[in-house]
Amino acid sequence: xxxxxxxxxxxxxxxxxxxxxxxxxxxxxxxxxxxxxxxxxxxxxxxxxxxxxxxxxxxxxxxxxxxxxxxxxxxxxxxxxxxxxxxxxxxxxxxxxxxxxxxxxxxxxxxxxxxxxxxxxxxxxxxxxxxxxxxxxxxxxxxxxxxxxxxxxxxxxxxxxxxxxxxxxxxxxxxxxxxxxxxxxxxxxxxxxxxxxxxxxxxxxxxxxxxxxxxxxxxxxxxxxxxxxxxxxxxxxxxxxxxxxxxxxx
Amino acid sequence: xxxxxxxxxxxxxxxxxxxxxxxxxxxxxxxxxxxxxxxxxxxxxxxxxxxxxxxxxxxxxxxxxxxxxxxxxxxxxxxxxxxxxxxxxxxxxxxxxxxxxxxxxxxxxxxxxxxxxxxxxxxxxxxxxxxxxxxxxxxxxxxxxxxxxxxxxxxxxxxxxxxxxxxxxxxxxxxxxxxxxxxxxxxxxxxxxxxxxxxxxxxxxxxxxxxxxxxxxxxxxxxxxxxxxxxxxxxxxxxxxxxxxxxxxxxxxxxxxxxxxxxxxxxxxxxxxxxxxxxxxxxxxxxxxxxxxxxxxxxxxxxxxxxxxxxxxxxxxxxxxxxxx
Numbered sequence: 001x002x003x004x005x006x007x008x009x010x011x012x013x014x015x016x017x018x019x020x021x022x023x024x025x026x027x028x029x030x031x032x033x034x035x036x037x038x039x040x041x042x043x044x045x046x047x048x049x050x051x052x053x054x055x056x057x058x059x060x061x062x063x064x065x066x067x068x069x070x071x072x073x074x075x076x077x078x079x080x081x082x083x084x085x086x087x088x089x090x091x092x093x094x095x096x097x098x099x100x101x102x103x104x105x106x107x108x109x110x111x112x113x114x115x116x117x118x119x120x121x122x123x124x125x126x127x128x129x130x131x132x133x134x135x136x137x138x139x140x141x142x143x144x145x146x147x148x149x150x151x152x153x154x155x156x157x158x159x160x161x162x163x164x165x166x167x168x169x170x171x172x173x174x175x176x177x178x179x180x181x182x183x184x185x186x187x188x189x190x191x192x193x194x195x196x197x198x199x200x201x202x203x204x205x206x207x208x209x210x211x212x213x214x215x216x217x218x219x220x221x222x223x224x225x226x227x228x229x230x231x232x233x234x235x236x237x238x239x240x241x242x243x244x245x246x247x248x249x250x
Numbered sequence: 251x252x253x254x255x256x257x258x259x260x261x262x263x264x265x266x267x268x269x270x271x272x273x274x275x276x277x278x279x280x281x282x283x284x285x286x287x288x289x290x291x292x293x294x295x296x297x298x299x300x301x302x303x304x305x306x307x308x309x310x311x312x313x314x315x316x317x318x319x320x321x322x323x324x325x326x327x328x329x330x331x332x333x334x335x336x337x338x339x340x341x342x343x344x345x346x347x348x349x350x351x352x353x354x355x356x357x358x359x360x361x362x363x364x365x366x367x368x369x370x371x372x373x374x375x376x377x378x379x380x381x382x383x384x385x386x387x388x389x390x391x392x393x394x395x396x397x398x399x400x401x402x403x404x405x406x407x408x409x410x411x412x413x414x415x416x417x418x419x420x421x422x423x424x425x426x427x428x429x430x431x432x433x434x435x436x437x438x439x440x441x442x443x444x445x446x447x448x449x450x451x452x453x454x455x456x457x458x459x460x461x462x463x464x465x466x467x468x469x470x471x472x473x474x475x476x477x478x479x480x481x482x483x484x485x486x487x488x489x490x491x492x493x494x495x496x497x498x499x500x501x502x503x504x505x506x507x508x509x510x511x512x513x514x515x516x517x518x519x520x521x522x523x524x525x526x527x528x529x530x531x532x533x534x535x536x537x538x539x540x541x542x543x544x545x546x547x548x549x550x551x552x553x554x555x556x557x558x559x560x561x562x563x564x565x566x567x568x569x570x571x572x573x574x575x
Contacts, residue, residue: 132361170435
């Protein structure tokens, strides 16, 4: 099966981001960029499917040239080759989805796997938009993917409010992955060595002929309201008394 | 501006209250830009009951699109049907909740209509004549001001950011609309509901959440006992869900449920950035953790540095005393 995995580099999610003084952006100097955690899960799933069904795992990202570091990480995990569509960092979800649709068509992918959301913009959009642009079925928030015997269909279990839901999608399809799908592997040292020699095709955005004029523009960033926090109580008795008499929530 | 459409979420005939906050958000836009707010209910026979509830939420009218193809929710059929209604009636904006329902089909609608979508919005404002949308990014550590270009404007709404519209008001008319559905290679197979007698996480007045510190699934009994005394819903951190101690839909956080109850009690939760993103707008936050350095204490109004296996039973005893007083 030919599987395309779309990935995105994000600032290390374990560090709290800082907003630039003028609110025009997020401070990225001295911040470690990593593969978006949901994308790692998508890569892992693609590798597991390839192990079972054979085929090829192609990584694709849309963004600045420096993204190749995270693409190399994906290759080091075991993906076969990569496509980097070189573009500015300001593309919106619609533009990214249209660019991906072009790559999917060029590569004749049979399955697209991607994270349900990138933990920087927190949009949770690109996979579903891509499915619409391609006219393909979609299964968002996957926690289990099982293929039918003929590999023409898959049952995908989705993490939804209220529990779990299973749908059947005909292939080709776009599947966006949730946290419980798998535990991504780490890149091994031999994997890292091999990744250096794997093919990474750099494609200029302009060569794809996609209109990427943004329809969603982030104009500025501001910090959220801060909580006072830090209050302490000595024991459970004081806690319950304060909840009743001070906070009045009991 | 053209009129505004709210897509109503329901679970096979049961109206979901998140729609009330979505109606409020849609009315904020109507106040800023003009236009009337209508609701759309898709479903089969049970949808009429949902339309009846939606009719009492202060909307101008309710559109009811029925058909066997809508008996089970599918993103493919919903996005297609909403697109038909938007085109036929010329709506200028579409709102849905930022639940796993809205987050699933609204981006697909965005792709079908080539229309801009702002996810998980917490505010709408005017800057001169221009509309500005506020939405949390980076696990809620930045609030982005966003401009949308194109039409219709699409929004998913963070339920906790808008006061719910009232239910049971004067009934708006319900009008049937013709919609067709193409399942396009997708079919519903099954649904596994997390059974609970407790309030829903996103609707509860109080929530007791447990994390890694709870150590084992059987220890959730302690959390349940505390929750029952407070008529609270039960939540969990990612660590507790990943460990298999709690079902996935209990997860509170950046990529799980976003909650803002009157009272949030975090038990054995360290307070990773991703968890704080899901609960830091709660009115009163209590943290019980034996690690006094745990980041959860930075957002807690009442922090108790203690072993939860000692503190929670003591809290239960105190609450029982209070109840019998």
